[in-house]
Structure formats: structure tokens, C-alpha cells
Amino acid sequence: MPSLSKTQIELLKEADIESTHLSPELIAQIAKQASPKELTNEQLLEFLQVCNALYRGGEPFISDADYDFVFLAELQKRHPHHPYLETVEPEVVAVGKTVTLPEPMLSTEKTYSQSGIEKWLSRLEKAADDCDVDFSTLMIRATPKLDGYAAYDDGKLLYTRGDGRKGTDISRVFERGLKVGGNGKRGQGAGEIVVSQTYFNNHLADYFENSRNFQASIIKEKDLEQHALEAIQNHAAVFFPFSQLPDWKGTAAEVLADFDQVIEKVYSLVDYDVDGVVFELVGNEQIKKYLGATRHHHRWQIAYKSNVETAEVIVIKVTPQTSRSGRVNPVAELTPTKLSGAVISRATAHHYGMVKELGIGVGTLIELTRSGLVIPKIERVIIPKEPQIPEHCPSCGSELVWDSDYLYCLNTTKCPAQIENTIEHFFRTLANVDGFGQKTVEKLHACGINSVYAVYQLDMEQLQDMGFGDKTAQNLMDQLQRSRSESIEDWRFLGAFGIHRMGLGNCERLLQHHHLMDIFKLTVEDVINIEGFAEKTSAAVVECLAKIKTDFMQIHQLGFNLIQTPLIAEQQQNISPISGKTIVFTGAMIHGKRDDMSKEAKRLGAKVGSSVTGKTDFLVTGSDVGAAKIAAATEKGVRVISEEDYLALLGRSE
Ligand SMILES: NC(=O)c1ccc[n+]([C@@H]2O[C@H](COP(=O)([O-])OP(=O)(O)OC[C@H]3O[C@@H](n4cnc5c(N)ncnc54)[C@H](O)[C@@H]3O)[C@@H](O)[C@H]2O)c1
Ligand SMILES: [Zn+2]
Structure with a gap:
């Protein structure tokens, strides 16, 4: 793996990733080893941001598979609800005015299997039921998922997707002659800037590394490269609104009846790079509204990506693992195999019922698939062998009992695995502290700590006696403190x-x-x-x-x-008095941290600004606020109120 190229370093500067603590050497090293385990949370996040910026700029440093399956998956494992996973990954910052998008542009939910689509359809069915609509009559539209550069056209401006809420004005690409695909009309909302595959291969491949690279070049501010300009003039590169895409339509039943054919057909509808199929509910606004959206995607839409990789692998042995609930799960240890960008050496079988029924044991040949962010899955057994079923809990030795397809250890109060997993689960779910990973918790438990409560009773001295170094012990104490003080x-x-x-x-x-x-x-x-x-x-x-x-x-x-x-x-009864208002907090607050107050204000529907502008409604002042600041705000017509007044406004005065 080469180190970062000059253009890549340029891109990072352009993307304003100057706050990164990762040196170009370190970035290259992380990418090369593709092993995120050693990274701290902070390094992992920064590495993802760096990769994202390079990818959006058309100079990816790692493969999509490594990004999705190795690094993003690691973040998801550590912090399933990390904000980075719940927002749209920002596009490369184009030069231009930052503007609020006419409507949020979200990413899509992704699945890599037919069963993922089935699950999505049953969620639609439930929504239809709730809305008293006959599900069997609803129409599903499938369109090619364009692998271009996302943008939004409101008829006057063209915006980049940006962070999904604010984008950059790149209307200049229309002034350079870019045409709209489909019916050619402006103002049709979200779409992508794409280039014809045939044209790219025949005319551009010698000048651009790939089409993403080319698409990114179109939106750059600097003068267009001659070949890019020609591609636009020849209408080979266009902005294609999603609503204008050729499509396949049918009922949910029809989607599932011929799934593979639907996918194949939709893939071939356009001559652009396609990296999946987007399914969406159409023709019923009531249900769409009912389903709504997360911060990341609309629930009435899903993308099917089919870059699933499969391999035939031999099972070395099946290892039992006791979870926090006492359920014992089978983990198949495998001959290490490279799949979707990572070396896989283990996969979970669903339960011991499956191990028994399919014959999974030493020497079993299985078909393994790896797709998306999910962990590798045993797809089917090709050559069965004698199943390996444990009789005793691997952690505490108690006799195991069957409950339908599952094996259980019933020793809930003393089984080390159950206790350790419970403690680990607690801190992992709080997601605001580091340090209580498997190794630490194991060590704590070995020293007699057997509950979350007991962890909170620890002091420095005890930790040092247990063999934690001064620095680690101090860090653990700080983290415990932080887990309680952070909101x-x-x-x-x-x-x-x-x-x-x-x-x-x-x-x-x-x-x-x-x-x-x-x-x-x-x-x-x-x-x-x-x-x-x-x-x-x-x-x-x-x-x-x-x-x-x-x-x-x-x-x-x-x-x-x-x-x-x-x-x-309660919410339905009284709409919050600050809902829709823009608030700026300044000075030291007495009743809480400013950060917590901002969070609360946002939860009550207010926008929180960092500095006073003409759009600010309230300036909430703590202590030590200069008179000049207050005068300036008053001059802009902003209402200046004290912390006390503010709390009174929320009905929380003491
Ligand atoms: N290699 C790397 O270093 C690297 C870095 C960052 C991201 N990535 C890749 O990018 C992905 C995340 O990017 P993303 O959030 O843009 O998701 P995405 O590109 O996978 O899909 C979401 C977008 O698809 C677009 N889209 C295309 N065709 C559409 C259609 N027919 N209907 C509706 N929408 C359509 C929309 O703009 C939507 O926002 C990652 O999962 C990863 O694979 C790779
Ligand atoms: Zn046990």
C-alpha cells in the first residue's frame, strides 16, 4: 500500500480535515493492516472521516468493502448508535455558497439479501395495516441505484448533498451546459450527476481513473478539463433526477416472486454505473408519511446492494460461547479465508439446533457469505460431519439444557461469562465511555467484581491492587465519573x-x-x-x-x-414554548452545563446557534457576559434573557 498521494493530501486540506491527529504515515499504515481493533475510538472515527473525504473526492484510499465491512463495521460494533452511523456521510466540500437544502437529502437503508427486502416489505405491510390500507394493492417501484454524485435541483439552484441538510450551491455546472436526464426539465428534486459507461470507456478512461473521479471533477470550481467539457456538451454526462429514472413497478408479492429477475432487469435499465437497486413505496403518501424517516434514511425506501461474496470454507471446530442471558451460541472456527475485503476466521451458526440438524462439526464444508455491515453467515452446509454439541457451559461448567433450538446455562448468578457480558453490555450501551472492554471486565471479574454496581464502588487503590497501572486505573476512575456526569x-x-x-x-x-x-x-x-x-x-x-x-x-x-x-x-398537550426558535447560550450557566442546556433546547424543538445573528430569537445569558455583547444582540432585535428567565419560560423556575 503506497502512502497518501499528493492529490490525496490536497483533498484532505480541501475537505477541511485539518483537525485530524492521524499523520499521512499513520493513515497509510492503518489502511494497509486493515485491522481497526488497535485503534482508539477517536482514531477510528478520524480514519473513517479521512477515507470518506478521499472517496467523495474521487481518490479512494481503501476499497468500499474495507470501508463498509472492516472499519464502519467496527464502529457499529463498538457504538451501534454512533452519530456517524446515523447521519449522511458528508460529500466532498465543493467550493461555493453553503445553502440549506429545500428538503433534507438522506442516504438509504441498505441490505444485501433478499431476506432484508422481505423484512422491509413486512414493515410496509404493518404500516399499511395500521393505516387501514389493503397492502396487496400497494405499488413498489424499483430503480437502478446510480453510483454518481448526489445533488438536488430546485429549479433555481443545484445543491450538493453536503451533510444531508446543508449543501453547496453548484449551479455553475448548469451554466457550463450540463443537461438534465429524462424529460430534461429543471426542478425535479434529488438525483445524481452521472456519466454514460460507454462514453466513459471510449473517451474518458485514458484521462480519468474512474467515473467517480470524473464526476467529482465536474463540480470543481476551477475551469473544466477539456474532455470533461466535451462529455457535457455531448450530453454523456447529465444530472439525472431519480423521479425520471426508468423503472420496474409491481406489488410486493411480485417483487418476491421473481426477485433475481427484477434485480437483473433493473440493473440493465441504464448505461450508467449502478451499485444496487433502490426499492420504494409509491402512490400512497399517507403510508409514506406514517413511516417517516430516521436521520439517516426514509423508512419507505431501501437499497439492495448485491456485492455479496461467497466462499467454501472448512470448519476447524465449533466453539460454544455463553451470552449474558445464559444462551450458549455456536461459533464456527474456520480456515482463514479472504472475503469482502477481510480475512474471516469465524462465523456464528444461528443456534445449536442448526448445528445439530445440519451437521456442523470438525471438517464440515460450508458455504459462507459476507455482505454489507453484517457479520459473515453460514449460508448452507455442503458436506456435513458429526455435529459438535457441548454438554457443559464453557464458562462455568454447569450442565446445559435445551429450550427449543437453544442451549442454555442456567447458572445466572455465578456463571462468569454471563456476569462479564452483562457488565460489558452495560458500558457498551451507555456508549459514552471507553475502557470497559472485554479484557478489563474479565480482569475485574477475576478479582471478585461481579456486578455493574460493584464496578462503580471501585476506588483507585483497589484498582491498583488488582494490577492495573496508575494511568489505567486513573482512566477507569475518570471514565466512571464521566459516565455519570455526561448527559x-x-x-x-x-x-x-x-x-x-x-x-x-x-x-x-x-x-x-x-x-x-x-x-x-x-x-x-x-x-x-x-x-x-x-x-x-x-x-x-x-x-x-x-x-x-x-x-x-x-x-x-x-x-x-x-x-x-x-x-x-404531554407533548401533544403543550407544544414547547421554544419550539422553532433559534437560541444562543452565552456565559457561564448556574443550573447546568451549557452543553446539556443545548441538548435539552434541541429536544424541545429549538435550534441552537453558536453566535448571534439577525435570525436569533433569544440570547440566554449566564454570568460574566460583556455589556457590548448584550448591546449588539439587542440592536439586532434579539431578545436577551437571563438563565432564570429562560428556565421560567420552560416552566422550570425554582
Ligand atoms: N471506499 C471508501 O473509502 C468509502 C468511503 C466512504 C463511503 N464509501 C461508500 O459509500 C457508502 C455510503 O455512501 P452514501 O450515504 O452516499 O450511500 P450510498 O451511496 O450507498 O446510497 C445512498 C444514496 O444513493 C443515491 N441514489 C442513487 N440512485 C438512487 C435511486 N435510484 N433512488 C434513490 N436514491 C438513489 C441517493 O443520493 C442516496 O443518497 C458506504 O456504504 C461505502 O460503500 C466508501
Ligand atoms: Zn455458565
């Missing part, structure tokens, strides 16, 4: 306890209906009444809440800085 959503806190059937989504849903401190009083009926909780889940939730109540209260009393989820019922 965190109450649903995330609840999720950290790992209640059966209570993923983060369900935790949030539950707390939208009941305050955190009230949930232990809920009956099964109360939970069933919440949309999205079926009978079985509700019963399990109530049962598990009762089980964790004592632990929960004990830990909660340590004093975490929880952000309360607003109750839907």
Missing part, C-alpha cells in the same frame, strides 16, 4: 440493563408512554396498550423488569445525568 437519554440507560426483548427502540417507545420511575409498576395490560408491544413481549418485559428492579434502583441511585424522554401525551 444520556433515559431510554439508553434503561437499554443498558439488557432486559429481554427491550432493545433501544423498545426502551424509547416504553418511555414515551411512562416515566422511567413508573415502569416497574406496569402490568402486562399497560404494556400491551403501547403500540408495538405484542402480548408475549409485554409479558416478558414485565417479568424481566421485576427481575432487574433491585439492581436497577441501586445503580440509578448512583446519580446519572438522565435526559427524560418526553411523554407523547
Whole structure:
């Protein structure tokens, strides 16, 4: 792997990635080893940002597979809800005016399997049911997923996707003669700047490394390269609005009936680079609105990417692993095999029922697939062998028992694996601290620490006695402190306890209906009444809440800085007085950290600015604010209020 080229270093400067702590040498080294495990969270994030900037600039430094399957996957593993995963990866910063997009341009949800599409369709079906619409009549549109440069045309300006909310005005490309694909009309919203494959191969391949490289060059401010200009004049490069794309349409049943053919057909509809198929619900605005969007994608749309790789691999052995719930999962150790950009040496089988039924053991030949951000999967067994089934828990030695397809260790209070995984899960879900990874937790447990609460009781001296170095011990103490002082959503806190059937989504849903401190009083009926909780889940939730109540209260009393989820019922009654307003905080606040106040204001629907402009509604002043600052704000017509006034406005005065 060569080190960064001169253009790549230029690109990083252009993309304003000057804050990076990674030197070009280090970047090259990380890319070469493709092993993110050693990176700190900060380095991992910076490396992703660097790769993204280079990719958007047309000079990718690592393959998409390495980006998706190695580095992004690592971030997802460490912090499943990291903001980087929940927003649109920013495009290369084009020179031009930054402008707010007429409507947010989101990325797409991605799946690499037919079953991913099936799951998406059943979510649509549920939404249709909820809206009293006959699902079988709904139409699904499939279009080629263009691998170009995303942009938005509102008829007057052309914007880059930017960070999905603010883009850059690149209308100059129309002044240079770029045409619109399809019906040729301006103002048709989102689309991509693309170039004909045939034309690229015949006329441009000698001058540009790839089409992405070429597309990025079109939007650059500097004078267009002669060949790029010709491509535009020959209408080989165009801006293609997605609404204008040739498509395939059918019902959900039709999508699934002939899935492979639909994919193949849609891929061949255009002569542009295509890296998947986008499926979307069309013709029913009510359901689309009902489904809505995350910060990252619309729920009524999904992209199917088919760069799945498969390999035939021999199983060396099947290793049992006890999870925090006591379920014992089979992990197949494999002869190391390169797949989708990474060397794979293990894969999980679904459960021991599958191991038994399919015959997975020493020497079994399996077909392995690796796709998207997901971990490698055993697709099928080609040559079965004697299955390897454990009788005792690998961690504590207790006898295992079957419950339908699963094997369980029932030694919940003493099994080291269950205890360690529970502690690890807690800190991983809080997602605001580092340091409590597997190794540390193992060591703590070996020294007698057997609960999250016990971790919080630790002091410096104990840690040092356990053999942690001064620096590590201090860091662990700091991290524990930080986990309590940094603000965190109450649903995330609840999720950290790992209640059966209570993923983060369900935790949030539950707390939208009941305050955190009230949930232990809920009956099964109360939970069933919440949309999205079926009978079985509700019963399990109530049962598990009762089980964790004592632990929960004990830990909660340590004093975490929880952000309360607003109750839907209350929200409907009173719209927040600052909703839609722009607020700037200045000076030192008495009642909380400024950062926490900003978070709260945003949650109540306000925009938080960093400096006063003509659009600011309120300047909230803490102590030590200069008179000149206040006068300047007043002059702009901004209402200047004290911290006390502000809290009173929110109805929270003391
Ligand atoms: N190699 C690298 O270093 C590197 C770095 C960063 C990102 N990447 C790649 O980029 C991906 C993320 O980029 P992304 O967020 O732009 O996602 P994406 O490009 O995979 O897909 C989302 C976009 O597809 C576009 N699109 C194209 N055809 C469409 C159609 N027919 N209908 C609707 N939308 C359509 C839209 O603009 C949408 O925003 C990563 O998963 C990775 O594969 C690679
Ligand atoms: Zn056990």
C-alpha cells in the first residue's frame, strides 16, 4: 500500500480535515493492516472521516468493502448508535455558497439479501395495516441505484448533498451546459450527476481513473478539463433526477416472486454505473408519511446492494460461547479465508439446533457469505460431519439444557461469562465511555467484581491492587465519573440493563408512554396498550423488569445525568414554548452545563446557534457576559434573557 498521494493530501486540506491527529504515515499504515481493533475510538472515527473525504473526492484510499465491512463495521460494533452511523456521510466540500437544502437529502437503508427486502416489505405491510390500507394493492417501484454524485435541483439552484441538510450551491455546472436526464426539465428534486459507461470507456478512461473521479471533477470550481467539457456538451454526462429514472413497478408479492429477475432487469435499465437497486413505496403518501424517516434514511425506501461474496470454507471446530442471558451460541472456527475485503476466521451458526440438524462439526464444508455491515453467515452446509454439541457451559461448567433450538446455562448468578457480558453490555450501551472492554471486565471479574454496581464502588487503590497501572486505573476512575456526569437519554440507560426483548427502540417507545420511575409498576395490560408491544413481549418485559428492579434502583441511585424522554401525551398537550426558535447560550450557566442546556433546547424543538445573528430569537445569558455583547444582540432585535428567565419560560423556575 503506497502512502497518501499528493492529490490525496490536497483533498484532505480541501475537505477541511485539518483537525485530524492521524499523520499521512499513520493513515497509510492503518489502511494497509486493515485491522481497526488497535485503534482508539477517536482514531477510528478520524480514519473513517479521512477515507470518506478521499472517496467523495474521487481518490479512494481503501476499497468500499474495507470501508463498509472492516472499519464502519467496527464502529457499529463498538457504538451501534454512533452519530456517524446515523447521519449522511458528508460529500466532498465543493467550493461555493453553503445553502440549506429545500428538503433534507438522506442516504438509504441498505441490505444485501433478499431476506432484508422481505423484512422491509413486512414493515410496509404493518404500516399499511395500521393505516387501514389493503397492502396487496400497494405499488413498489424499483430503480437502478446510480453510483454518481448526489445533488438536488430546485429549479433555481443545484445543491450538493453536503451533510444531508446543508449543501453547496453548484449551479455553475448548469451554466457550463450540463443537461438534465429524462424529460430534461429543471426542478425535479434529488438525483445524481452521472456519466454514460460507454462514453466513459471510449473517451474518458485514458484521462480519468474512474467515473467517480470524473464526476467529482465536474463540480470543481476551477475551469473544466477539456474532455470533461466535451462529455457535457455531448450530453454523456447529465444530472439525472431519480423521479425520471426508468423503472420496474409491481406489488410486493411480485417483487418476491421473481426477485433475481427484477434485480437483473433493473440493473440493465441504464448505461450508467449502478451499485444496487433502490426499492420504494409509491402512490400512497399517507403510508409514506406514517413511516417517516430516521436521520439517516426514509423508512419507505431501501437499497439492495448485491456485492455479496461467497466462499467454501472448512470448519476447524465449533466453539460454544455463553451470552449474558445464559444462551450458549455456536461459533464456527474456520480456515482463514479472504472475503469482502477481510480475512474471516469465524462465523456464528444461528443456534445449536442448526448445528445439530445440519451437521456442523470438525471438517464440515460450508458455504459462507459476507455482505454489507453484517457479520459473515453460514449460508448452507455442503458436506456435513458429526455435529459438535457441548454438554457443559464453557464458562462455568454447569450442565446445559435445551429450550427449543437453544442451549442454555442456567447458572445466572455465578456463571462468569454471563456476569462479564452483562457488565460489558452495560458500558457498551451507555456508549459514552471507553475502557470497559472485554479484557478489563474479565480482569475485574477475576478479582471478585461481579456486578455493574460493584464496578462503580471501585476506588483507585483497589484498582491498583488488582494490577492495573496508575494511568489505567486513573482512566477507569475518570471514565466512571464521566459516565455519570455526561448527559444520556433515559431510554439508553434503561437499554443498558439488557432486559429481554427491550432493545433501544423498545426502551424509547416504553418511555414515551411512562416515566422511567413508573415502569416497574406496569402490568402486562399497560404494556400491551403501547403500540408495538405484542402480548408475549409485554409479558416478558414485565417479568424481566421485576427481575432487574433491585439492581436497577441501586445503580440509578448512583446519580446519572438522565435526559427524560418526553411523554407523547404531554407533548401533544403543550407544544414547547421554544419550539422553532433559534437560541444562543452565552456565559457561564448556574443550573447546568451549557452543553446539556443545548441538548435539552434541541429536544424541545429549538435550534441552537453558536453566535448571534439577525435570525436569533433569544440570547440566554449566564454570568460574566460583556455589556457590548448584550448591546449588539439587542440592536439586532434579539431578545436577551437571563438563565432564570429562560428556565421560567420552560416552566422550570425554582
Ligand atoms: N471506499 C471508501 O473509502 C468509502 C468511503 C466512504 C463511503 N464509501 C461508500 O459509500 C457508502 C455510503 O455512501 P452514501 O450515504 O452516499 O450511500 P450510498 O451511496 O450507498 O446510497 C445512498 C444514496 O444513493 C443515491 N441514489 C442513487 N440512485 C438512487 C435511486 N435510484 N433512488 C434513490 N436514491 C438513489 C441517493 O443520493 C442516496 O443518497 C458506504 O456504504 C461505502 O460503500 C466508501
Ligand atoms: Zn455458565
